[in-house]
Amino acid sequence: MKYIDEYRDGELAQQLAKSIAAEADTARTYHLMEFCGGHTHAISRYGLEDILPANVHMVHGPGCPVCVLPVGRIDAAIWLAGQPDVILCTYGDMLRVPGSKRLSLLKAKAEGRDIRMVYSSLDAVKLAQVNPDRKVVFFAIGFETTTPPTAVAIKQAQALGLTNFFVFCNHVLTPSAIAQILDSPEVRELGTVKLDGFIGPAHVSTIIGSQPYEYFAEEYQRPVVIAGFEPLDVLQAVRMLVRQINENRFEVENEFSRAVTRDGNTKAKALVAEMFELRKAFEWRGLGLVPYSALRIKEAYAAFDAERQWDVPKDSPPDNKACECGAILRGVKKPTDCKLFGTVCTPENPMGSCMVSAEGACAAHWTYGRFRDTKAQDA
Amino acid sequence: MTLSRRTHPRPLDIKNGRVDLTHGGGGRAMAQLVDELFVAAFDNEVLSQGNDQGAFSVPGGRMVMSTDGYVISPMFFPGGDIGSLAVHGTVNDVAMAGAVPIGLSAGFIIEEGFPLSDLERVVKSMAAASKAAGVPVMTGDTKVVEKGKGDGLFITTAGIGMVPPGIDISGDKARPGDVIMVSGTMGDHGVAVMSQRESLGFETEILSDSAALHTLVAAMIKAAPGIRVLRDPTRGGLAATLNEIAAQSGVGMEIRERDVPIKPQVMGACELLGLDPLYVANEGKLICICGPDDAQSVLAAMQAHPLGVDAKVIGVCDEDPHHFVRMKTAIGGTRVVDWLAGEQLPRIC
Numbered sequence A: 001m002k003y004i005d006e007y008r009d010g011e012l013a014q015q016l017a018k019s020i021a022a023e024a025d026t027a028r029t030y031h032l033m034e035f036c037g038g039h040t041h042a043i044s045r046y047g048l049e050d051i052l053p054a055n056v057h058m059v060h061g062p063g064c065p066v067c068v069l070p071v072g073r074i075d076a077a078i079w080l081a082g083q084p085d086v087i088l089c090t091y092g093d094m095l096r097v098p099g100s101k102r103l104s105l106l107k108a109k110a111e112g113r114d115i116r117m118v119y120s121s122l123d124a125v126k127l128a129q130v131n132p133d134r135k136v137v138f139f140a141i142g143f144e145t146t147t148p149p150t151a152v153a154i155k156q157a158q159a160l161g162l163t164n165f166f167v168f169c170n171h172v173l174t175p176s177a178i179a180q181i182l183d184s185p186e187v188r189e190l191g192t193v194k195l196d197g198f199i200g201p202a203h204v205s206t207i208i209g210s211q212p213y214e215y216f217a218e219e220y221q222r223p224v225v226i227a228g229f230e231p232l233d234v235l236q237a238v239r240m241l242v243r244q245i246n247e248n249r250f251e252v253e254n255e256f257s258r259a260v261t262r263d264g265n266t267k268a269k270a271l272v273a274e275m276f277e278l279r280k281a282f283e284w285r286g287l288g289l290v291p292y293s294a295l296r297i298k299e300a301y302a303a304f305d306a307e308r309q310w311d312v313p314k315d316s317p318p319d320n321k322a323c324e325c326g327a328i329l330r331g332v333k334k335p336t337d338c339k340l341f342g343t344v345c346t347p348e349n350p351m352g353s354c355m356v357s358a359e360g361a362c363a364a365h366w367t368y369g370r371f372r373d374t375k376a377q378d379a
Numbered sequence B: 001m002t003l004s005r006r007t008h009p010r011p012l013d014i015k016n017g018r019v020d021l022t023h024g025g026g027g028r029a030m031a032q033l034v035d036e037l038f039v040a041a042f043d044n045e046v047l048s049q050g051n052d053q054g055a056f057s058v059p060g061g062r063m064v065m066s067t068d069g070y071v072i073s074p075m076f077f078p079g080g081d082i083g084s085l086a087v088h089g090t091v092n093d094v095a096m097a098g099a100v101p102i103g104l105s106a107g108f109i110i111e112e113g114f115p116l117s118d119l120e121r122v123v124k125s126m127a128a129a130s131k132a133a134g135v136p137v138m139t140g141d142t143k144v145v146e147k148g149k150g151d152g153l154f155i156t157t158a159g160i161g162m163v164p165p166g167i168d169i170s171g172d173k174a175r176p177g178d179v180i181m182v183s184g185t186m187g188d189h190g191v192a193v194m195s196q197r198e199s200l201g202f203e204t205e206i207l208s209d210s211a212a213l214h215t216l217v218a219a220m221i222k223a224a225p226g227i228r229v230l231r232d233p234t235r236g237g238l239a240a241t242l243n244e245i246a247a248q249s250g251v252g253m254e255i256r257e258r259d260v261p262i263k264p265q266v267m268g269a270c271e272l273l274g275l276d277p278l279y280v281a282n283e284g285k286l287i288c289i290c291g292p293d294d295a296q297s298v299l300a301a302m303q304a305h306p307l308g309v310d311a312k313v314i315g316v317c318d319e320d321p322h323h324f325v326r327m328k329t330a331i332g333g334t335r336v337v338d339w340l341a342g343e344q345l346p347r348i349c
Helices: A010-023 A037-045 A071-081 A092-096 A105-110 A121-130 A147-159 A174-183 A203-208 A211-219 A231-246 A266-275 A299-304 A325-329 A361-369 A371-378 B028-042 B082-095 B116-133 B188-194 B214-223 B237-249 B264-273 B295-303
Strands: A030-036 A056-063 A086-090 A115-117 A135-142 A165-171 A197-200 A224-226 A252-254 A276-278 A281-284 A288-291 A295-297 B054-058 B061-070 B100-111 B137-145 B153-163 B179-182 B229-231 B252-256 B287-290 B312-318 B325-328 B334-336
Touching (some): A030 A037, A030 A174, A030 A231, A037 A056, A037 A231, A056 A174, A056 A325, A071 A086, A071 A105, A071 A135, A086 A092, A086 A121, A092 A115, A121 A135, A121 A165, A147 A266, A147 A299, A165 A295, A174 A203, A174 A211, A174 A288, A197 A231, A203 A266, A211 A224, A224 A231, A266 A276, A295 A299, A361 A371, A361 B334, B061 B082, B082 B100, B082 B214, B100 B116, B100 B214, B116 B153, B179 B295, B188 B264, B229 B237, B237 B325, B287 B295, B295 B312
Parallel strands (some): A030 A056, A030 A197, A086 A135, A135 A165, A224 A252, B100 B137, B252 B325
Antiparallel strands (some): A276 A295, A281 A288, B061 B153, B100 B153, B179 B287, B179 B312, B229 B287
16 A cells, blocks of 8 residues: 555564664663554554564553543533433544443443444534434544544534534643643652653644644653654654664654644644633543643534533542553553453453553553563463 | 353343443454353354354264344445345355355345335345355245334345265364465455445445355365365454454464455555454455465465465464464564454444
8 A cells, every 4th residue: 555555664664673773772771652542553553562672662651532531521421412312423432431330332322322423523513414303412532633623513513504513522632741741740750750752643743733842842851753653653753762862852853744844734723723722621531630731612612512502510430449541641550550451451341441442552452462461471 | 153262351241231232243242242141041062163153963964054144234335235145144154164055044124114126136136146156045034124123124044054074174173383374355345335334435446255155165175175264254354253263273373464465445445444454344255274284285276266366374373372363563573463342343244
């Protein structure tokens, strides 16, 4: 497949791996956090850890949109789906995320609530169009990548004069989450989590550009390399990070220059700014309340805001006590450190959100990498 | 009906649970439902073989019987329809025991209001498929349900066949060192069906691979009567089927990503939809596992048959107490090829 195979070339991968091994200083370790679930998935899917030198450690970050949504917001979506005349629609991965009381949207659907999976926000608008006597609620989730499509959906619903289309907005922001991780006591004071550099988001950066990362590269003195989601992208980014760390540089570099510019997609950014405003704080699974880290719909578009149309419950039930998703999302623990991992928590019966999406650290390790754990045990 | 013979971390919640779409997805949730409910209740030696067909002795030899329900949506798709699929699918399940299919039954559950012209189109296509395969529909049943109580048309077919003397093919016979082959490209059927789904509407020239494989199987067992395992990778695709066999036979497997044949168009569609082609359904392909000494002759027999021209060796079985299916990735790493979790594509067959 053209423009894809080039980034999955086995020989080039081996060459890159060799040059990383040659440049990495054997006297030290390199702890690199890939923020995005897309990178976590690529690392596991292609077995990249097998070809990286032993002193380069990948730390999985919180950039998996379904993983960071707290239980309370899932419960709220299930609650919305139970309101009279409502059709709740959302992207596929959200259906299996566990809320409290072991309920999920998929189980609520089996119990009779009208919950549908859509591939695009515009499909949700279409649903509202063909079901004028129903109220269609789009459960909008995701980072900066999925926010513009939600904005376009609202625009379109407005242009069509729809009064039965609503958005339950849960869009969150990447830079504030990275800052929160770097501000966490584990990184700043205790030093229990080593983070020497970041692989920056691919798709998110196509929207926001590379500029927003410049602040914390300088402020927190950590290099950032924005990289695509293909295996060679990740390897190249690792090499660039190793070089920066060796040379004591803390810059934002762009490996994904085929799609990312410094300013990003200005049109998309303008549309988002027109429709959404910052929430003062938003709860993230694992990170807790993060200031100015999420968006809500502006007053001018209140007619489309599910949170204004319904009195959506604001409870915030805790995660399962034994679930380590929180610590895993902050890079403090690894999936295998969790007692539930692979025992009662598997992708079929996820207890925590990291086990749901293929981009979650637990699901990625369970699905692609767990043969390494048993190998270690057997040895 | 395939069993996984594995333990599940949590038993089915019979008291409060409900059936959801994952229970029909061909993944672990379905395996659990089959193991803990159906196999437990029907408990008998034939069913416990855990294959897509049951084999049993009759005076004069060994017979197999298989049944399958067809609920595919949309009913008509590039390369076939629910009618031809209902013939091919069941003929294939019979053939995967190395058996010669003898005949089929067909049960129709039709929703009130279903256009007769569509019904005729389906039945004619079914008749053509059965004629081409040389496997007649010998008996049938018709039921109509009220509007809203079905989705147009569901078909169930059952098939019987005779196993030639000396042939003993079953999912529990793979041994370390055995060679794993596929008869052609993976994922064509699932992608062809997906392309017709209203909400996706992408254009593709991919046709479903829906086909009756019994003549291919006959050619293969002629070349090597000692073939150990045959199975068609339908729901859950290559990944689910290899995991079933690995668990049933108690072996591990290692396949090579580079050697798994996938059409570039299928790969492209999967990229777009976020699917992994290893999990996408096939309806005209088979997986064959045989001893290393038979591999060359079986491969040659497959490639000489019109339905096996793209056949390839994709890996080997090995010893692994955890029965992992592993894959050497194109860039040189290793990953698990796991069971499908949840539901990738509902109503694909």
